[in-house]
Amino acid sequence: MNETKPSMITLDHVWLTLGDRLILKDVSLDVQPGKTRVILGGSGSGKTTILRLILGLYRADRGSIRIEGQEISHLAEREMFRIRQEMAMVFQNAALFDSLTVRENVGYRLWEHGRLLSDEQIEQTVQESLKFVGLEDTPEKMPAELSGGMRKRVGIARALASGAKVLLYDEPTAGLDPINTCMVSRLIQKLKTKGVTQVVVTHDLETAYQVADHIVMIIKGRVLFDGTPDEIRHSGNPAIREFLDPGSMPSEWRPQPKGDEGVARQQADLL
């Protein structure tokens, strides 16, 4: 690994067991400040688990996890809160707070902590974030009244409103229609130009190629590949080829339909 700049996020030979299952095996990866790192991999390979480790929701058994150089593996929950202030996560199914309105969800962190902003400033930030994801008309709705795609966008708005400098996305485009998928991937690219550090977990190659500075591929809890989008595209490793082009393995069940149309259709189906 070329450690020219100090990394924003570093995982160093991390091992993790949940229950009695070994989930992550010797995972190392780093995210440079202002860069977008995509974590690719089939379902159940441990992608979400990596995001949870970065947030300190899980604790590694072995290895070290550093955020801006600070080791977080041994921090107490209360000390983690300070670190988490710098980060925001878009959960896979949005994880909106059921008992709060869309507006209260988006502004949650701003109202909850610090109160560095006035009420008007918070309202404005919330409104802007909702506008960013095209939901400025629904601030008073409850999460239960929203469609899956809308919930996801509110989840993104919540992460944006927090003003965090590290954003973690868990499958941000899964379950979105092609238009929303495109919007999310443009949003991630836009935030990149603003210098936000981003980690995007996905199994959607299209999005991965569009937003990634670096891609890491995880299979069954192990890092299979770590490099740029171009490098992964031209890799000769058969396991990687199988993931990128499942049609080449006809006897296998196809996790991803081939081609743009197939991907778009699959996502539309999920809605």
Place this chain on the structure above:
Amino acid sequence: MISASFNIKSKLIGYVLVVQEFTFLCAQTVAGLVRPPWYVRETVIQLDRIGVGSLFIVVLTGLFTGMVLALQGAVQLEPYGATIYVSSLISTSVVRELGPVLAALMIAGRVGTGIASEIASMQVTEQIDALRAEGTDPIQKLAATRLAACLLMIPILTIITNTIAILGGWLVARLYLAIDSYFYWTWAFEALHAHDLILGLVKPIVFAFIIAMVGCYAGFYTSGGTVGVGLSTTRSMVSSSILILMSDFFITKLFMAYSW
């Protein structure tokens, strides 16, 4: 044989783990009661939900318990010509045992399962993780507020249950047993001593702790999606009922050893 003994061993380890986790959660929650931040709004919502929400069922529970006690008590006292003392029997059995226990069981069914299912569904939809990600301590925000609300409301609800039960007994005494009201109330209060009242207050506090903490524990330690939510809810009901009945026995025993 080997697999059977292995099963027993892993079951035992499982129980030890549960006790450990439960104790840890209780300690964290109690600590959350005394240190900031205090979620006042959340606590008020819970006070309303637990207190006002359970009022109707504890009133009904108290009323019919008192009424049936009067009927049964009268039958037992009749041969001794002591029917007029039925109110002593009602007031002592209600204040010492039936009021606290029945109210707690009803509240466990309504409030405890509510706490468990709400927190469990937050757990399986990653809302608990989202809270932590947003920098909120879920134990402080969800468990401590609910424990505070239970500790405050359940003793009050128990006092209401007791009062209504004695009133229910009075109704039956008046309507069916032809007992004079003056006699009824005199003997109802005459029979109660300070230690009955203390016992009648200690119990609901202990039961409140059980209901809130078992509900929270079942909720936080949920896995397995929506099926898990159902399982946790059931588990909280069964566990808290059993713990209420068991602790009732031991509290009574402890009190008798020191005050009778």
